Amino acid sequence: xxxxxxxxxxxxxxxxxxxxxxxxxxxxxxxxxxxxxxxxxxxxxxxxxxxxxxxxxxxxxxxxxxxxxxxxxxxxxxxxxxxxxxxxxxxxxxxxxxxxxxxxxxxxxxxxxxxxxxxxxxxxxxxxxxxxxxxxxxxxxxxxxxxxxxxxxxxxxxxxxxxxxxxxxxxxxxxxxxxxxxxxxxxxxxxxxxxxxxxxxxxxxxxxxxxxxxxxxxxxxxxxxxxxxxxxxxxxxxxxxxxxxxxxxxxxxxxxxxxxxxxxxxxxxxxxxxxxxxxxxxxxxxxxxxxxxxxxxxxxxxxxxxxxxxxxxxxxxxxxxxxxxxxxxxxxxxxxxxxxxxxxxxxxxxxxxxxxxx
Amino acid sequence: xxxxxxxxxxxxxxxxxxxxxxxxxxxxxxxxxxxxxxxxxxxxxxxxxxxxxxxxxxxxxxxxxxxxxxxxxxxxxxxxxxxxxxxxxxxxxxxxxxxxxxxxxxxxxxxxxxxxxxxxxxxxxxxxxxxxxxxxxxxxxxxxxxxxxxxxxxxxxxxxxxxxxxxxxxxxxxxxxxxxxxxxxxxxxxxxxxxxxxxxxxxxxxxxxxxxxxxxxxxxxxxxxxxxxxxxxxxxxxxxxxxxxxxxxxxxxxxxxxxxxxx
Numbered sequence: 001x002x003x004x005x006x007x008x009x010x011x012x013x014x015x016x017x018x019x020x021x022x023x024x025x026x027x028x029x030x031x032x033x034x035x036x037x038x039x040x041x042x043x044x045x046x047x048x049x050x051x052x053x054x055x056x057x058x059x060x061x062x063x064x065x066x067x068x069x070x071x072x073x074x075x076x077x078x079x080x081x082x083x084x085x086x087x088x089x090x091x092x093x094x095x096x097x098x099x100x101x102x103x104x105x106x107x108x109x110x111x112x113x114x115x116x117x118x119x120x121x122x123x124x125x126x127x128x129x130x131x132x133x134x135x136x137x138x139x140x141x142x143x144x145x146x147x148x149x150x151x152x153x154x155x156x157x158x159x160x161x162x163x164x165x166x167x168x169x170x171x172x173x174x175x176x177x178x179x180x181x182x183x184x185x186x187x188x189x190x191x192x193x194x195x196x197x198x199x200x201x202x203x204x205x206x207x208x209x210x211x212x213x214x215x216x217x218x219x220x221x222x223x224x225x226x227x228x229x230x231x232x233x234x235x236x237x238x239x240x241x242x243x244x245x246x247x248x249x250x251x252x253x254x255x256x257x258x259x260x261x262x263x264x265x266x267x268x269x270x271x272x273x274x275x276x277x278x279x280x281x282x283x284x285x286x287x288x289x290x291x292x293x294x295x296x297x298x299x300x301x302x303x304x305x306x307x308x309x310x311x312x313x314x315x316x317x318x319x320x321x322x323x324x325x326x327x328x329x330x331x332x333x334x335x336x337x338x339x340x341x342x343x344x345x346x347x348x349x350x351x352x353x354x355x356x357x358x
Numbered sequence: 359x360x361x362x363x364x365x366x367x368x369x370x371x372x373x374x375x376x377x378x379x380x381x382x383x384x385x386x387x388x389x390x391x392x393x394x395x396x397x398x399x400x401x402x403x404x405x406x407x408x409x410x411x412x413x414x415x416x417x418x419x420x421x422x423x424x425x426x427x428x429x430x431x432x433x434x435x436x437x438x439x440x441x442x443x444x445x446x447x448x449x450x451x452x453x454x455x456x457x458x459x460x461x462x463x464x465x466x467x468x469x470x471x472x473x474x475x476x477x478x479x480x481x482x483x484x485x486x487x488x489x490x491x492x493x494x495x496x497x498x499x500x501x502x503x504x505x506x507x508x509x510x511x512x513x514x515x516x517x518x519x520x521x522x523x524x525x526x527x528x529x530x531x532x533x534x535x536x537x538x539x540x541x542x543x544x545x546x547x548x549x550x551x552x553x554x555x556x557x558x559x560x561x562x563x564x565x566x567x568x569x570x571x572x573x574x575x576x577x578x579x580x581x582x583x584x585x586x587x588x589x590x591x592x593x594x595x596x597x598x599x600x601x602x603x604x605x606x607x608x609x610x611x612x613x614x615x616x617x618x619x620x621x
Contacts, residue, residue: 012492013492188557199482201482202480202482204479206475206487206491207470207490210459210466210467211467213458213459213463213467214456215461216456217457217458218455218456220418221454222467223439224438224531225447225448225531225534226443226471227439293418307390
């Protein structure tokens, strides 16, 4: 059976605006979901969880969030690390203040707190654009990290200045803390990713998403045809920060377990997530996944090849890894500036006509 | 807001508008009105202040002196997006489409003023959000039929040729179901055939939707044919106002176009 559009007729607008209009795409999506939920958990071990799956899932959530702000609404942000920290510290404070609260709710609430902080730092976007806004969000990055270092209330006066997660469980399975099993942690993060990706898709295909893209493409025209720039920019900041806050909460509570704010949520995190969406594809949900996968998987792959197969010393491998990843990013941006998502789109367009393209 | 205004009654009144940018006077003491249901042309040589006039009407510029009355109400410091909600839509001299979006999405964005589903409903794509989307899609499809652009429905507008982009932009303005439609040089850079198409669309819009149209256009043949009344601006001042016949015989207008030296 070929990958084909022909014969897949749409008779209602409801059918026409669905997420995967092609039947084969839809089946592909269901299969990926089924494998991710029903097959992977049985084969996953601790190494795969901590080195590959958890970082991928969590960075994918953060990339989705930043993509909504930068890719869809066109507001460049370098404050991602700071907002991840807000999510992490919010989840820590909520967990320690309300020990009985379900961990799922805790993560969602952390997202809400981050959304509020994000909106606050989004206010300058109403007056400034482009590079200037990027610098303003950079201020958020440094201020937030400084704040969490400086005020002992945020880390409950712990002597080390670190925060470490207490154990929380759901349905009798430990999700955070040292006793959590790999498959459980994986499934917990996967659930959030699938839910939030679905929400991101819904928001971006409706009125709100169009108003974001209108602001991105031509802000003056958007305002003149009736898009309220204040509402759409601030809502983009809110939704984006919500996603990043959830990612931050998961990063701290499920993935790392204990963090020190300057190390875990520094400016490098902001750049990493920004690179993910640029390589993956700005303004694309799939691009957020692809970018996160690329930047999480390629270093792991390189390290395995160099250290485990070729037997090179670790320190040389690390340096070569930096060079290769950096080179790949540059190559990529030259060859396909619209990212992996565009490659995927082109490939699909080719396949629709294959093997008779004329 | 405009429901009480009968066809032929005054829809918009510009009173003694003066607009300047620093020392440059874009408009000086201009007054005229637009009646409901008519095609009102604003003409004049380059730099006469025509586009500034449209920018005043849709609230993008705020004149230092003068008043704008719309539907019998004096306007006070409204923002462009609020004015869009009052039923004024426009197209732009240099195409201002959303380049990264498809034709369909561009026109759907024009429907923003008719959509109100809250964020939660949009996030889960159930209830109001989905219903609203489908209802407005139906209206947008009517506009797509009307402008005969069915085949480019899902094409990103950045890839379309110039003439079609102009048509999509008209579609985006029409999607708002405007009471007053402002067209800034809709036929600039078009060949005769495209101009004929566009003129036909404009007249059809007027007769089918009952839309009032204010149009800036340089092609005198077209303007004289399709407009009911004209305003002529020169160096920011009004030098003529009336039917095509009156304007044709107006000495000041002839002088402005033929280039009599200004004292």
